[in-house]
Amino acid sequence: MDFFDTYSLKARLFPAILTVAPVVILCLLCASWVDPGLPEAVGAVAVMVLFFAAANLARRFGRAKEREIFSDTDGRPRNPELTHADSTFPASQKGRYRDYLAAQLGLPAPTAHDEQERPRDAQAFYDQAYVWLRENTRDTEAFKLLFNENISYGYYRNLLGLKPIGILLNLLSLGVAAAIVHYQPAFASLSNGKLVALGGLAAIHFGYFVLGVTRKAMLDASAIYARQLVLSTEALMKRT
Template sequence: MEFLDAYSIRARLFPAILTIAPAVALALLATNWTDPGLSEIVSTVGIAVLFFAAADLARRMGRRRERQLFAETGGKPYNTELCHDNSTLVKGMRDRYRTFIARKINQAPLSEDDERQNPKAARDFYDECFFWLRENTRDTERFKLLFHENVSYGFRRNLLGLKPIGILLNILVFALAAAIVWLEPGFASLSDGKLVFLAIFSLIHAMFFIFGVSQSSVLDASRTYARQLALSTETLISSENKAG
């Protein structure tokens, strides 16, 4: 049942469904549903299983593409939202959050000179800060906005990983649909009207993958998630103040 959690459905299954939609549309349009037989039953079961397999593939290819993306952009990014020279948050917020988290991880908050004189130590410090933040913001109800941003990042990352498959499927579906109409096999029933619909659908779908699924959209979602993660410190501070 872990597969059915909200993150898995929205960040893994939805990109998978979007990617294989042309193939599913072809299977539905080309099959004779007025008099269903064994082939229709097999198609229905096959599509259901395909969704689960595609969701797992989305996760694996998304992670692989993530590693490639980080390598192409200079390595895995680390959170700098609490650094002194970062203007994502106003200075007062950065100082307050940095002091709060530093106390939680039993370290002294870094000064501007500390960051400048020892960048490696500063990076390790902020990595630890954000690791602590991620571990303490896993309550999806309490940190609902953060969860939504995490889902958005996962969805875009996995869709980017599936981009080549999505484009290829549109090409193959159009070719298969044309072959079905030309050869008229007995197991299929695809009229010219259905073919036109499928051709238009495949074209729009391919354009979406070519122009709408991009590295920049993934990086943008990553920055938005990192900012929201830093802002979640405010909720943790407020909760501690109320408890105190």
């Protein structure tokens, strides 16, 4: 049943649906829903299987894209919000968070001098701090806003990983539709009007994948999630 949890639905299945949408629309337009028969039944089953397969691929391709983009930091985003040099939060606020996290980790918090002279040691502290924060904010009800930002990041990451497939399916669907109109096979029918409608939807789909599904969108979502993760320190401090 994990396939139906909120994260899987929004961060994996939704990108999968967007990716295979051209194929689904083509199947819907070609089928005869007034008098459905075996082709329509097979098509409906095929679409459901396609959704399930694409959702699984979304996670795999998203992870691969994440490793590619963050290849210089071991395949994971490395966020600077808690460092002395970063200006996302006021110095006093960051200081309170660093001291709290240092107490939880049993490690000294890096100073500005440490970040300059021993950057690897300082980064090791911040890496552990972020891991600790993620592990202690898994309560999706208590940290609902953080959970939503995590879903947003997963959505953009997975959709970016599927982007080449989405564009390819878009073009293939148009090609298949044009062939159906031209050759009029016995197993499918498609009018010129439906072909025009499919072309319009394909243009919108193509534009979204080219302009909206970008590395910048993924990085922006990552930064927003990281900021909210740091802010969750405030709630954790109140519990102790």
